[in-house]
Amino acid sequence: MRSLVLGAVLWGSFVVLALLSFVWTPGDVLAIDIPARLQPPSAEHWFGTDHFGRDVFSMIMVGARVSLAVALVAVGIGMGFGVPLGLAAVAWRGGAFDELIMRSNDLVFAFPSLLIAIIITAVFGPSAFNAILAIGIFNIPVFARLVRGAGMSLWTRDFVRAARVAGKGPTRIAVEHILPNLANLLIVQGTIQFSLGILAEAGLSYVGLGAQPPTPSWGRMLAESQTMIALAPWLAIFPGLAIILAVLGLNLMGDGLRDLLDPRLRRVRL
């Protein structure tokens, strides 16, 4: 329960910051103010300013928006396609469809994800949307595989047999019996993929393939701070902390949610 609360608080504060950035930020992230550049953290600029004199705290707020959106949509794509595909593979296991899904999975797995992301952005041009697409596609096989593997072992359980004796077809069993029992796995994997998504977005932005300037992004802030790290360490520390805390909060929340959603574990904590 403690991990759920801690995770939710950490995670929630990032969500609040991201939402707040739509209406208010301490400074303007697009306004250049050269005289005020590279100021250390102070009462006026909580996290200091960068080489253009922009407020770092404001940039982190706007960056959270980009990171969360990219990761959320990417996990959504992964779950939205991966889970039904995995369930279908379980329902018609051993058939041609199962084979087709799993072999296409292998194909996607066979390519390094960054390479595909680079190809996508090279073809369609670098943008936050293309980063989402690239990360999302790589989430599909992760979920499909997870669902198929765990679903297969559930399929031999007696309660699935009982459902078959009750005349239920494979699709119905997959949705009614397999899916709910995978919920905790999916939540944990979802949060892991979410944090990986945040990291992937940061990585893509770092190499210049994510959100484009002047939109602030945690990854690009890190990349830009590199040359000034001795001069202005706060430029690297705060985006780095933001990434770490967001990922940590997610993982904690995932653990807590899994326990909360399992009726077997629920009673213990009340």
Added chain:
Amino acid sequence: MTGPLLDGARDARAHLRPDLGDRFSETGLLDIDGLHVSIQGQRLLQDVSLRLGAGEILGVIGESGSGKSLTALSVMGLLPRGAEVSGRIHLGGRDLTGLSEREMCRVRGGDIGMVFQEPMTALNPLQTIGDQVAETFVIHRGSSWREARAQAREVLDRVDLPADRFPLSRYPHELSGGQRQRVVIGIAIALGPRLLIADEPSTALDVTTQARILTLLRRLVAEDGMGLMLISHDLAVVAGMADRLAIMRDGAVVEAGPTAEVLRERRHPYTRALLAASMSGPERRVRGAGAPLLKVEEVVCAYPAARQGFSGRPAAHRAVDGVSFELRAGESLGLVGESGCGKSTLSRAILGLDPVQSGCIRLSGADIDTGVLPKKLRAQMQVVFQDPYGSFNPRHRVERLIAEPFHLLDAPPRGSARRDAVAQALQDVGLRAEDGRKYIHEFSGGQRQRIAIARALIIRPKLIILDEAVSALDVQVRAQILHLLAELSDRYGLAYLFVSHDLTVVRAVTDRVMVMQAGKIVETGATCDVFAAPSHPYTRALLEAAPVLELPRG
């Protein structure tokens, strides 16, 4: 093979006992006195006192949760962390309660050996059996691996795993359950312990295998003069070989003493209840046989067996090999055999869950083996599985679980009709209607099996297949479930196909019985006839192996 010799040894000891009298047990090997154990403020063991002499067998009997395994764990010093222990545990005059973890480690391998229930998980699947036995010598005696392997060979010979068929290089998956249990016993006795604790050593095994394992344990005790603490929920298993009995309930010993005395005098009401549960079956009303309900003709179910070599064609293994029988409406038919004989495959084929290679299965005159069963046909047949823990979706409430077969009806009841049907089904099996709101993990094993029966019953089928439905239950709970089944069959005119490896159960609840061996039915007939005068040698072997509880007169 060592039977007569062994019985001789037992008789000799039996003659000695009157002279030794109480002294024998007072200066015993294991002396537990006033043992209390509580975990997180909950009293789990209360004033447990047990005595066990060298060369003696102590049977500890109780239902699950009675504290019998906990007592064994206390002796081994393997209680979970945070357990508060008070009282004395003396092994050969030495107090074990005060020993440090390091000293306990030496005691565990050297002075006390332990055999666990589940032979399938007690061995490391990636290590050869030779290395697993030899490891004991390397760790405790500091032997070199070469010496240790030689000693391991001797140990395996002692547990009847001869070198020509069971070289040290075998892996656990190449052995059957009984053979694995022999390896586990071998590891336990390798260092010649003074005390051997066996926690349900034969419960997971077939009748004939169980008999062989018990004989082996008895022989080892006689040869080495060990003390054996034999823990079981099954009075019949233990009563046949234990010198003394201790009956436990709710963490306390309710009755203890020499076996014959306990069985004769039955001082405590719980002992009487336990005995009654092991002896009695439900009263059966003999019904006239109805119209043929299920007809099985020359059914063959085959699996592809392991490939012979890389290019070899996989041969087919016939799990069910040309089985034919008929089941009439309202009849209770038993299907008996050891694990692997094909009885579960056959019941799955009847349920339409597994494909049939040839032959035909007809329910009320309609074919089943066509793959897709029409719902109307399927609604005549339901099933109760063995494992009360695995046969329910843990995410659904009980009311939804037992209403699942409604899916088979063209017009399933809705709203209040549905609630009434669920409540009725729950009450039929002795639960309360409110229990429908709970989740399955809130129920005990016996209650879950009742819920499984409720689920099978809710659409009033004509036939219920009970696939080892009571095998996982304690004796008393088992007796209750059997009574319930008999009562329901009377009330609703149900036919049962009772699949089990347990002869006592089948004897108690069936009208006719079929004995299955290696995919074939070798004997069939009225239950009382088959049990009184078995004609096939396999049936005779099964019957001889089954433990029978005989009460001394008086």
